[in-house]
Amino acid sequence: MKLSLFLTFILLNASTQACDLCGCYISTLRAARSTDHGFQASVAEQFTHFGSIRIDGHEVADPSGQYLDSSITQLVVGQSFLRNRLLLQTNLPTIYRDYKRPDGDGVERGHESGFGDASLLASYEVFRHASQNDNPEEPTHQFLFTTRLNGGIKFPTGDAHRLSEEFAEGHEAEHADDAEHSHEAASGIHGHDLALGTGSYDALFGGEIYARMDRFFFEADAQFTLRGDGRYSYHYANDLTWSCGWGGYLLERRDASITLQAVVSGEYKDTDRFQGRVAEDTGITAVYLGPKIVASYKRVTAELGFDLPVLLDNTALQIVPAYRLRAAVSFHF
Secondary structure (H helix, E strand, C coil): CHHHHHHHHHHHCCCCCCCCCCCCCCCCHHHHHHCCCCEEEEEEEEEEEEEEEEECCEECCCCCCCEEEEEEEEEEEEEEECCCCEEEEEEEEEEEEEEEEEECCEEEEEEEEEECCCEEEEEEEEEEEEEECCCCCCCCEEEEEEEEEEEEEECCCCCCHHHHHHHCCCCHHHHHHHHHHCCCCCCCCCHHHHCCCCCCCEEEEEEEEEEEECCEEEEEEEEEEECCCCHHHEECCCEEEEEEEEEEEEEECCCEEEEEEEEEEEEEECCEEECCEEEHHHCEEEEEEEEEEEEEECCEEEEEEEEEEEEEEECCEEEEEEEEEEEEEEEEC
């Protein structure tokens, strides 16, 4: 357990966060524990409702009722090798974003939809230690500890034309002053919020740990994205997403299981750069808290999670998340 806590500390302090473009779904640990079949296909959904306007972390009035609803559906196909120690997979996201924002003296409503940035990922189990319960009628692990390392590359397949809006936007400090000293709030939804892709080749790094004692378990993971140069001289900042949580098995049989988990997750992202200058309205630090339930039956695994922000600290004027829903279904063959 000391090793588990040490590795968790490393994962959670690997510095830098994630925006709504980030976060590649990997269903490796539970899949590796529940099946000996090598091929898997998954559909993963993340829905985020952005409904609060903030300046430097402080909520401000929003008379125009701005919002941004973002739906990211990832189609995932993977194949396991080396007795499930190595997983190779591809992720293709489809994105739909519906928004409302002020536009001069009026209000603009619209949406963006299409494919996002595709990824090619690899996940390798570097360590596993397990001791099985001696009772064949109760297939629980007396103790299990595993660690995995993840890596890959993201391709610029998503439409990044919305980044061209950055040319028309004024200085962010002026936006902040307008929002604080007038009754008409400036827009907190910018071109980089609506773009379906970054226009850059990015490197992905991460890791996962899983520790279990009888019916209780602990999971932690982190994913760091190293950004390349994007379109229109726009460079998204490097970012980090992480999550950890304790849980337990409500049901466990040889062909079925149900787990419930309390999850703390978060993201950190520094400010982007546009034409060599800092884009002030792009940095954010967030921490979320919520439940997660996972159910499996034979070759099918489904999960559902709900996240509420308990800490939000952003730079300049931005629209920030009000809540997040996450769901996934995986099939193993």
